[in-house]
Amino acid sequence: MMTVPIIIDFEASGFGQGSYPIEVGFSGRHGEGWCSLIRPEDEWRHWDTQAANIHGIPREVLVERGNTPQFVAEQLNFFLGGRTVYTDGWGQDYVWMALLFDAAQITPKFKLNDLFEIIDDEQMPNWHVTKEQIAKELCVARHRASSDARVLQLTWLRTFDEAKKLAV
Template sequence: MSCPALIDFEASCLPDYGQSYPIEVALARSDGSSRAWLIRPVEAWRYWDWSPEAEALHGISRALLETQGLTAEHVLDEMADFAKDCRVYADADLDQYWLEVLCQAVRRPLPFPVHHLGELLQEHRFTRDQVAAAVEAARKRLPRQHLARDDAQRLALMVNLLVNGEV
């Protein structure tokens, strides 16, 4: 099972603290494959907010984005290719928001819709206890947080554990 795919973003700050923009995105399929991209800020975000607190959490600096980040167009192209034939899910509405910000910055349509992970869990009729057990098992295997690839992989692992009846 290569799909569904889970998406996670890291951002310049949380929206509660200002006008944020996406700086990293990852997609992970439930088969274990994943991709992550650093996003070079576009000119339109030049005066948007940057939070030292967010940088301390994800460890991504502005200098790193300038030297190793990819263009928004490149990231969107590769994301669309990696997620083709997959239904994409996120555990937070903010991931849809940051995908929209990324697309709007380069005047592109969304490469795919982002569905809430709860839809998938309800569709399969997983119980609260099953979900809680899968979340805990995935956290034990992948404990690092606030890195897009790790967060997306943890979500994909949780789904895989549930679908395969391993919890």
Template sequence: MSSVQGVVIDIESSGLDVESYPIQIGWAALDLSTSGSFLIRPADGWIYWDERSEAVHGLDRKDLDAGLSVSQACQKLLIAVVGSQLYCDAPPYDQFWLDRLFAAGGWTERQLHLAHINTRIPDEHNDAFMDELEARARSHDALNDARLIAAVAMRPKYYG
């Protein structure tokens, strides 16, 4: 996928409840050479919707009508990140939503494993990295946030 073998994934969801599900996935290669995103049409039975989350990410249920089916989303994501180490800034949430996506798509085993982005940063720079990442304004658009996380992680003062 890229000369730097790593990809940042960011996921927007219908909320933070255990009944929530992914609605948008974005990814960016750590060297920012490639990136992409897509919306996801909810699977049958995915009905939970938190209006507070909608206010944060700005997507409503009607926006999801233009999204990929769960099956298409699984296939597109697997193709996009094949062979890459995957990172995110919130593994408990993002892994939950990835697992939920693939389960709804009929996959019985975990297909993708996410590591926290701070595992790429040397220990002596980890606190400063996390402080900078937290200080950056997030758009809560999965593509923009994946690109932001990758860009911060690859800054020479943290990596290199």
């Protein structure tokens, strides 16, 4: 029986060294979403204007409205504890998750895996086209964590279903 994967996504202050998580969101097994802005720690200074233009979150908003790393890490453990969660940017998202949980001084109670571990070869030919189509269907205009997670989850589901139909 197929289990719908839980997809998580992190947005960050930049694309390279010194960047830190600014938003995290996930899409659960039943499509339920959760998202939180993350208030930067004092030592988290890196800010890339190109990244900010992509996600559309000014640093001032993070400082004013973001939740503390401790609160965000506790919420993630509450919702995701004991589960395996997937991301399409494992290398980056693992680092940002580690920074978040390190700042919170909490251990993650869920496992983060690479989404591409559960994408069959039959799903890949239509992956990018399907992903773009779903983003248009959902009217996703901005690059944000929870909407990105939902688009990835629906892309996995649709390409999985299409691959199974072709196999019959």
